[in-house]
Amino acid sequence: MKKHVVNLIAVALGSLAISTVNAETITIKVANYFAAEHPQNVALKEKFKPLIEQKSQGALKVDIFENNKLGGEQQFYTGVRNGTIDVGLPGMIMQGDVPKMGIPEWPFLLRDFKHAKAVLLGPIGKEMAESLEQTHGVHVLAWSVNGFRMFSTSRQVANMQDFKGLRMRMPNSPVFVKLGQALGCNVSPMPLSEVFTAMEQKVVDGQENPIAVVRSSGFYEVQTNILETRHAFSPNVLIVSKKLWAKLSAEQKKIVEDAAKAYADYEWQLSENGYEDDKKFLMEKKMKFITPDANFRQQMEAAVQPIYEEYYAKYPWAKDMVAKIKATK
Template sequence: MKKWSMILAVILMITTVLAACGGKTDQASGNKDSNKESEGSKDKSYTIKVANYYAIDHPQNVALQEKFKPLVEEKSGGSLKVEIYENNKLGGEKEFYTGVRNGTIEMGIPGMIMQADVPKMGVVERPFLLRDFKHAKEVLNGPIGKEMTDELEKVHGVHALAWSANGFRMVSSNREVASMKDFKGLRLRMPNTPVFVELGQALGANVSPMPLSEVFTAMEQKVVDGQDNPIGVVKSSGFYEVQSHILESRHGFTPNVLIVNQAFWKKLSPNQKKAVEEAAKEYADYEWKLSEESYESDKKFLQGKGMKFVTPDEKFMSEMEKAVQPMYESYYKEFPWAKEMVEKIKQQGK
């Protein structure tokens, strides 16, 4: 009996030890698996520099600060940080666009500066083509806008995240422009983009192409008499200090596009990409809203600074539109695909 009791005690002791070891092994294995899972789910941290040429209080930078930056940082769980470089701090449009292409800058918001190499990106800037903000948004957020950004990605290797609005372009000047004859001899700054240079010349002005960063000084020193931009730029860039009149010509619409370097984009995890895409959509929707709604308040502000607004009558508008028609004829000769695209844009939303 004594012998059997000793045997049972030994068996019980061995069983207890084995169970304890097994439990520890299972727990260690579980911890290891848990650590692996935790390590696998932790995204790498990145800082995203976003460059643009707008003043800090322009709708673009308001939307970046109030929507894009906080949403990216929140939705990515803090793995992505956003730094906004407004007002040409990382160079003018050409410089920061090149920076995004080569990867020294992660993201940027250019206009259609790339259209010399990617002609489809310039279609929506053809004169008197887009009717209003609703029309512009429908075109850019639809199949035509996607066709444009697909071409951009293929040719220049940058990934487009969202379309946003600069707005309808008008002429601000140091004297009244109220008829076609007033364009004669007007030294007019235009962006260094063929469509704008041709447009200014078609209207009868003496065109001086230059980047936005040089415009204020050129007007202050009377190197040029006027420039063209949406009035939000006139306000945010302080052009009212050196200009007296604005012609509400609405002769063209300029969009912006939020782009990201392709190599950087590929490095992001699926979760991070989703965070950026969702934030980009909310930023763009907000920026469109701000741009459209700010027109009347910007106009009131500029009038308060002494600027006089000239609203062209039907005859003047018709004369301006007629003056630029040869631009379309030469455009279709150079790019046979453009005629169908322009017609699709005209029919959108009708």
């Protein structure tokens, strides 16, 4: 009889322990707009999620919602700000309120992956992140990479004249709208989630993104040409809501921060190394790549200079920061 009672007590204590662990488990919802096969989601699934779950011994669980499953970029970014979404991976959509966040995407400013990484992972990136946290109250975990942007189109663009009247989808941010207009395009701002249908229905003639997006989003099904302009570099920023951050212990915060660094390191590597593979894949899908010669590139850079003059006049810090970025090695 005594043994039976002892066993019952043991079972009860075991059940209590299990329910206590379950009660303390925190599920972290991560939202982004990338397709499942994009390097961003590969890195989140292979580094961020398993590292957090393993190191926390199950106290933290990560659920990834890719491809706009929790809403488009603006919706999930707002969700992180108000705490309804825990972690988000937006682009620089916040630059209207936090202008410094837009600088990496200013045209023809960042030269290559090495330069971009030095800028974003150094003092300039830290200054940008601090500006974001102060203004929008989200905590920056890591800078990662979307890539160098180029134009995909349904007809060939090989010189400045070919831009004239081209119906081009651009992200709904001022610098991209201005860039498209400066080149001579008819700009149609729209979220990424609407782009495939717009091109399929011939509402627009093209769009611009890194070619990893062209591949992972299937744009090669409705586009025939890519102009390798590398006209802007688009980073992403992994951010966490203040609401979740306040819930975590110091040890859990360290686990999340370490996992974010591992994810970002891996994602930079995947993106840089994957360019030639993406290009080969798209060429096999019959996409034609056009590389601008020096004269064409100089003409594009000259066309966008008024954007810089406007920003220099508008933001007292802009000229100095651009100079620091150009000097970064």
